[in-house]
Amino acid sequence: MQRSIEPRKKPRQARAAATVEAILQAAAHILEREGLAALNTNHIAERAGVSVGSLYQYFPTKQAIMTEIIRRKRRRLVDAITLSLQAGEGESFDERLDRLIAAAIEHQIEWPRLARNLEIAEAFLPLQEETEALNQALADKIGCFLGHQGIGDVAVATMDLIALVRGMIDAAGLAGETDRTFLAERIGRAARGYLLLPQAAVKTRSMGHSKGIAQRRGSGPTHRR
Amino acid sequence: MQRSIEPRKKPRQARAAATVEAILQAAAHILEREGLAALNTNHIAERAGVSVGSLYQYFPTKQAIMTEIIRRKRRRLVDAITLSLQAGEGESFDERLDRLIAAAIEHQIEWPRLARNLEIAEAFLPLQEETEALNQALADKIGCFLGHQGIGDVAVATMDLIALVRGMIDAAGLAGETDRTFLAERIGRAARGYLLLPQAAVKTRSMGHSKGIAQRRGSGPTHRR
DNA sequence: ACCTGAACACCGTTCAAGT
DNA sequence: ACCTGAACACCGTTCAAGT
Numbered sequence: 081m082q083r084s085i086e087p088r089k090k091p092r093q094a095r096a097a098a099t100v101e102a103i104l105q106a107a108a109h110i111l112e113r114e115g116l117a118a119l120n121t122n123h124i125a126e127r128a129g130v131s132v133g134s135l136y137q138y139f140p141t142k143q144a145i146m147t148e149i150i151r152r153k154r155r156r157l158v159d160a161i162t163l164s165l166q167a168g169e170g171e172s173f174d175e176r177l178d179r180l181i182a183a184a185i186e187h188q189i190e191w192p193r194l195a196r197n198l199e200i201a202e203a204f205l206p207l208q209e210e211t212e213a214l215n216q217a218l219a220d221k222i223g224c225f226l227g228h229q230g231i232g233d234v235a236v237a238t239m240d241l242i243a244l245v246r247g248m249i250d251a252a253g254l255a256g257e258t259d260r261t262f263l264a265e266r267i268g269r270a271a272r273g274y275l276l277l278p279q280a281a282v283k284t285r286s287m288g289h290s291k292g293i294a295q296r297r298g299s300g301p302t303h304r305r
Numbered sequence: 306m307q308r309s310i311e312p313r314k315k316p317r318q319a320r321a322a323a324t325v326e327a328i329l330q331a332a333a334h335i336l337e338r339e340g341l342a343a344l345n346t347n348h349i350a351e352r353a354g355v356s357v358g359s360l361y362q363y364f365p366t367k368q369a370i371m372t373e374i375i376r377r378k379r380r381r382l383v384d385a386i387t388l389s390l391q392a393g394e395g396e397s398f399d400e401r402l403d404r405l406i407a408a409a410i411e412h413q414i415e416w417p418r419l420a421r422n423l424e425i426a427e428a429f430l431p432l433q434e435e436t437e438a439l440n441q442a443l444a445d446k447i448g449c450f451l452g453h454q455g456i457g458d459v460a461v462a463t464m465d466l467i468a469l470v471r472g473m474i475d476a477a478g479l480a481g482e483t484d485r486t487f488l489a490e491r492i493g494r495a496a497r498g499y500l501l502l503p504q505a506a507v508k509t510r511s512m513g514h515s516k517g518i519a520q521r522r523g524s525g526p527t528h529r530r
Numbered sequence: 531a532c533c534t535g536a537a538c539a540c541c542g543t544t545c546a547a548g549t
Numbered sequence: 550a551c552c553t554g555a556a557c558a559c560c561g562t563t564c565a566a567g568t
Contacts, residue, residue, distance in 0.1 A: 083543095091550095091551090092550065092551090093550065093551070095550095095551075095552095096550075096551065096552095099551085099552090116428065116429065117429055120540090120541055120542075121541075121542060121543080122540095122541070122542085123541095130552080130553090131552065131553045131554060132542090132543080132544095132553085132554075133543095133544085133545085133552065133553055133554065134551075134552055134553075136542090136543065136544075137550095137551075137552080140543090141542080141543085142541095142542070142543095196428065197428070200425050200428045203340075203341065203421065203422070203425045204340075204341065204342055208479075236491075239476055239477075239480060240473055240476070240477075240491055240495070242476070243472040243473045243475065243476030243477075244469050244472055244473055244495055246472055247468040247469055247471055247472020247473070247475075248465055248468045248469055248472070250468065250472075251464055251465070251467070251468030252464075252465075252468075254433075255464060265504065265505050266461075266465055266499065268505070269498050269499045269502040269504070270465070270469055270495045270496070270498050270499040271495070271498070272498050272502055273494050273495050273496070273497050273498010273499060273501070273502055274491065274494045274495040274498060276498070277494040277497055277498055279490065279494070308562095316531095316532090317531065317532090318531065318532070320531095320532075320533095321531075321532065321533095324532085324533090345559090345560055345561075346560075346561060346562080347559095347560065347561085348560095355533080355534090356533065356534045356535060357534085357535075357561085357562080357563095358533065358534055358535065358562095358563085358564085359532075359533055359534075361561090361562065361563075362531095362532075362533080365562090366561080366562085367560095367561070367562095
């Protein structure tokens with residue numbers, strides 16, 4: 081049942097490379113403009129200006145096409161995160177966190193429907209290992225940044241933050257929001273709460289004043305598992 | 306292209322009602338155990354022990370079946386939220402927030418793959434109005450609870466919190482996590498950060514606590530819509 | 531009122547024939 | 550090496566025939 085997801089062969093000639101690019105671009109265009117339901121191989125081939133046979137010469141399944149699009153987008157995400165961390169070197173925690181959140185919003189909001197449809201498509205694809213590798217790569221990048229905040233389990237924190245940020249951006253995108261600053265501010269509060277609020281080992285005291293939060297900044301208890 | 310999503314007719318006899326239930330249960334079972342890709346009408350009918358024809362007598366499309374499952378699950382969510390708020394009447398903010406988060410986790414983690422697949426399926430269905438109505442209903446329920454925290458736009462806050470909580474539970478579920486207490490604690494920090502940290506804006510006096518970690522450069526917009 | 535299952539249409543995929 | 554498009558298989562949906 082589980083058909084292949086890997087590209088079938090690499091194009092060796094220039095026109096073949098152009099064919100592959102046309103296929104990927106056509107598929108992405110359909111995902112952004114028409115949605116997942118409209119993504120069928122005949123439609124992709126037609127829009128790309130090639131025959132279905134050519135499509136299947138390079139991609140053994142429709143899912144292989146979506147996989148390649150997802151892989152490219154993931155590479156761009158890692159690059160964007162890397163760049164935003166480099167750009168923020170020497171700045172304060174708050175500034176660097178804001179850079180990260182802004183990068184995530186930019187990455188996810190440019191083609192909102194495409195982004196969402198790709199996330200949905202991921203559920204159909206056997207990409208769990210790659211997803212874990214991606215999270216690990218991001219954890220590595222973000223690791224030394226978060227390390228200063230006393231976060232013990234960076235892998236868990238990275239997973240949680242990605243989930244939180246993604247969930248909020250997607251929901252906002254679906255609701256038609258366009259104000260990135262407003263969105264970034266709300267995400268920033270959630271992320272800061274996650275990273276900076278004291279872990280409730282035995283919850284006796286109610287928090288509710290930022291004074292208490294500020295006191296724990298940079299010296300919070302570590303995650304454990 | 307947009308085919309109907311509404312049930313075709315209501316069963317009048319007991320055996321017909323049993324047929325409808327069998328169809329819905331079979332579909333849910335397949336979504337939990339085999340995934341969205343394995344959900345086809347022939348398979349549903351076979352597992353339900355009825356013919357495809359019978360299936361189409363009550364549901365005009367495959368999507369109508371998924372829609373009914375989603376609607377039932379949403380009703381259970383509203384009920385669970387209502388009950389958790391009632392159960393926590395008179396308790397502190399922290400205790401009631403913990404009750405809400407625990408209810409959400411229980412609701413979403415019981416059949417994790419089913420829950421995730423239904424969310425994915427929502428992307429294919431024209432349920433935006435109903436989703437907004439659901440969020441409004443939840444905002445109403447949670448409204449007076451959040452009101453005490455000085456949250457201005459309860460609708461936005463509700464949307465964000467649902468997105469945040471859902472995203473984190475889904476990610477944890479996919480990663481195979483089973484420790485609900487640990488998860489609830491992490492979600493609690495993010496939710497508290499979102500609700501309690503000062504907004505990075507001029508309008509902080511209504512919050513009652515203006516000093517804190519989030520005092521940053523610039524002045525972002527306040528909640529509005 | 532309810533059920534059945536063969537038949538039809540559509541879309542993913544293949545393959546024999548071409549340049 | 551690359552391309553084409555008719556043909557095949559599978560799944561969503563219908564419908565004539567049944568109880």
